[in-house]
Amino acid sequence: MNDLSTATSQAFTLLLSGDAQLWEIIFLSFSVSFRAILFSAPLAILIAFGLSYFQFTGRRFFIALFNTAMSIPAVVVGLTLYLLLSRSGPLGDLKLLFTQEAMIVGQMVLCFPLLVALSHATLQSVDRRAWETAITLGAHPFRAVFTVLKEARFGLTAAVLAGFGRIIAEVGSSMMVGGNILHYTRNIPTAIALETSKGSFAQGIALGIVLLAMALLLNLLLMYFQGKGELAL
Amino acid sequence: MTVITKVQSESIKLHKMNYIRNKQIILNNILFEMNSDDFILMTGQNGSGKSTLLRIIAGLMKPDCFQLTYNNTINKSSWSSSKKILRQKFCYLHQTPYLFSGTVYDNIAYGLKHKGLKKVEVDNRVEEALSLVDLQHLFDRKSHALSGGEKQRIAIARSWVIQPKFILLDEPFANMDKHSRSSTYDIINQLKADHIGVVLTSHDPHSGELNFNRHLHLHQGKMVEKDTPLNLSSIHF
Numbered sequence: 001m002n003d004l005s006t007a008t009s010q011a012f013t014l015l016l017s018g019d020a021q022l023w024e025i026i027f028l029s030f031s032v033s034f035r036a037i038l039f040s041a042p043l044a045i046l047i048a049f050g051l052s053y054f055q056f057t058g059r060r061f062f063i064a065l066f067n068t069a070m071s072i073p074a075v076v077v078g079l080t081l082y083l084l085l086s087r088s089g090p091l092g093d094l095k096l097l098f099t100q101e102a103m104i105v106g107q108m109v110l111c112f113p114l115l116v117a118l119s120h121a122t123l124q125s126v127d128r129r130a131w132e133t134a135i136t137l138g139a140h141p142f143r144a145v146f147t148v149l150k151e152a153r154f155g156l157t158a159a160v161l162a163g164f165g166r167i168i169a170e171v172g173s174s175m176m177v178g179g180n181i182l183h184y185t186r187n188i189p190t191a192i193a194l195e196t197s198k199g200s201f202a203q204g205i206a207l208g209i210v211l212l213a214m215a216l217l218l219n220l221l222l223m224y225f226q227g228k229g230e231l232a233l
Numbered sequence: 234m235t236v237i238t239k240v241q242s243e244s245i246k247l248h249k250m251n252y253i254r255n256k257q258i259i260l261n262n263i264l265f266e267m268n269s270d271d272f273i274l275m276t277g278q279n280g281s282g283k284s285t286l287l288r289i290i291a292g293l294m295k296p297d298c299f300q301l302t303y304n305n306t307i308n309k310s311s312w313s314s315s316k317k318i319l320r321q322k323f324c325y326l327h328q329t330p331y332l333f334s335g336t337v338y339d340n341i342a343y344g345l346k347h348k349g350l351k352k353v354e355v356d357n358r359v360e361e362a363l364s365l366v367d368l369q370h371l372f373d374r375k376s377h378a379l380s381g382g383e384k385q386r387i388a389i390a391r392s393w394v395i396q397p398k399f400i401l402l403d404e405p406f407a408n409m410d411k412h413s414r415s416s417t418y419d420i421i422n423q424l425k426a427d428h429i430g431v432v433l434t435s436h437d438p439h440s441g442e443l444n445f446n447r448h449l450h451l452h453q454g455k456m457v458e459k460d461t462p463l464n465l466s467s468i469h470f
Contacts (some may be wrong), residue, residue: 129331132293136325137344138395147343151334 003201010202011209021182022203026210029187032100033168036107041160044112048119049145053131063120069113077109078176085177098179103187106173111163118162122155123148154226161218169211242428243304243398244268245322251298252285259285260296261454269398269430272444276434277451283434284328286451287401290432292319324397328404330388332376337368337387340376344395362390366420382413389420399430406435418443 014022051063083089085097096102130151134144149156171189178185180194188207195204246266252259259282267273277283288294292315301309301318309315332340341359350358363369366386371379379387385405392400402421406414421443424431433443448459 127331129327129329130333132288132325132327133331133333134343135293135320136291136323137391138320138347139343140347143347147333 007201007205008209011206014202014206015209022206024183025186025188025191025207028100028185029168029189030214032103032174032187033107033164036104036167037111037160037164039104040108040112040115040163044115044163045119045149045156045159046145048116048123049148051116051120052123052126053148063117066113066116066120070117072110072113073172074106074110074170074174075172075176077106078173081106081109081173082176097177098181098185100178100185102177103174103185106177107167107170110170110173111167114166115159115163118159119152119156122152122159125155126152154222157222157225161222164218165215168214242269243322243430245304245319245399246302247290247299248302249298249300250286250289250296252282252289252294252296258454260289263454263456265290265449265456267399267430267432267447269428271430271432271447272425273430273432273447273449274435274443274445275432275449275451281451282454283451284403286456287325287403287432287434290319291323291325291401292316293325322398323401324392324395324399325401326388326392326403326405328407329381330384332379332384332387334376336373336375337363337371337379338373340387341391341394344391348395358394362394365393365423366390367416382409382417385409385413386417386420389417389424393420393424393427393429396427397429399432400424402431402433404434 051059051066081102082097084091085094085102086092087097096105126148130148131144134147135141139147169189171193174180174185174187175190175193178187178190180186180190186194188211192204192207195201195207244266245268246264248264248266250260250263250265263286265286275283275286285294289296289299295312295316299310299312299315301307301315303309303318303322307318309318333343338359341362342355345355345358359372360369363372366389368383368386368390371383371387376384376387389400389402389405405417405421409417421431421433433445450457450459
């Protein structure tokens with residue numbers, strides 16, 4: 001208990017002192033995960049829309065596939081990508097292993113099924129009349145898609161946040177394809193794993209606090225928008 | 234009041250229309266034709282396929298079989314080209330209308346935004362539409378804060394403002410009180426005055442204020458043209 005409180009107080013000191021290395025790791029972590037979610041979300045949401053609004057053979061199979069892929073372990077994604085990107089792998093010539101790009105790809109693979117599954121659940125619950133009304137009022141089908149997405153914006157935002165939560169905290173994939181290289185591919189989860197293995201609990205806890213604080217901030221923002229501007233605390 | 238003056242009557246004919254779902258024949262070799270001066274009452278028991286037919290006519294639902302003739306010249310039998318024509322010409326109103334999130338203004342302006350109008354013009358048209366339904370005071374009200382009757386009237390104004398050739402009203406008087414119903418009659422009569430063809434399905438036996446020139450009746454998947462009706466009060470449902 002004593003160790004925990006000492007480490008926590010040291011963590012706050014580290015954070016407040018503006019430790020450059022610590023803040024670099026934090027920035028890198030959010031930069032990688034933001035890019036991963038940014039690249040994944042549009043396509044995932046469009047696929048979810050297709051699964052919700054169009055009837056085609058194999059539709060249920062794809063839904064089951066995405067639902068299953070939600071629970072794929074991060075380390076399995078990391079291992080698969082490692083084998084693909086390693087020098088002897090089929091994509092070895094791309095020289096992406098141990099780069100931020102590889103971390104982004106890994107995180108995209110991880111959050112994609114979650115984004116599709118949650119967006120699909122959200123879009124399924126949007127009233128079908130929204131689509132029909134948009135079309136009958138003369139909207140081009142693309143515009144009608146955006147109208148439906150707008151109607152589902154709170155649920156879709158929650159899906160994106162859940163996807164972000166999944167990747168910002170994952171360690172398995174980032175460690176395997178990023179390599180935890182200081183100043184280049186070290187992010188919050190891999191740094192926590194490293195610091196903990198070294199016994200530097202203060203830095204690990206500080207990074208954990210940042211993760212939680214950011215998660216809280218994002219959720220408060222979501223609540224703010226869901227409450228249409230009123231933060232119901 | 235109306236900005237666009239309609240002079241040319243347009244006609245549309247959908248024939249050999251079939252629609253089967255779960256091995257049940259909903260529409261059986263239906264012939265539907267109307268022109269933009271028609272004011273049609275469509276009757277039929279619950280589940281007789283009135284809403285399905287209206288949605289097909291509006292290009293929102295694909296029939297199993299059909300043929301489209303537009304203005305006696307254009308013939309189409311492919312759904313992708315037919316639905317474009319149908320969607321351009323018809324505007325369908327659900328029994329319980331769907332209003333998008335946002336304000337009443339956002340809803341009425343929605344259809345105008347595809348027409349490349351300037352904002353001033355959109356504002357004027359929205360104002361006109363609101364005065365048509367006598368709800369100018371709800372201009373900036375959030376759509377979720379409206380009553381059922383107000384929603385229905387706003388939905389009609391939203392359709393009217395884009396000036397379609399035909400409007401399909403699916404049970405517009407359902408769940409309406411006397412006051413809302415009476416003001417909706419006025420709005421529907423205005424559609425007629427604007428030479429917008431109207432098809433209306435209704436179970437409301439109390440109206441004596443809508444004079445239709447045609448009466449279609451759906452029964453067991455077949456449609457029958459009845460003698461020219463009178464008004465809603467004289468029809469036995």
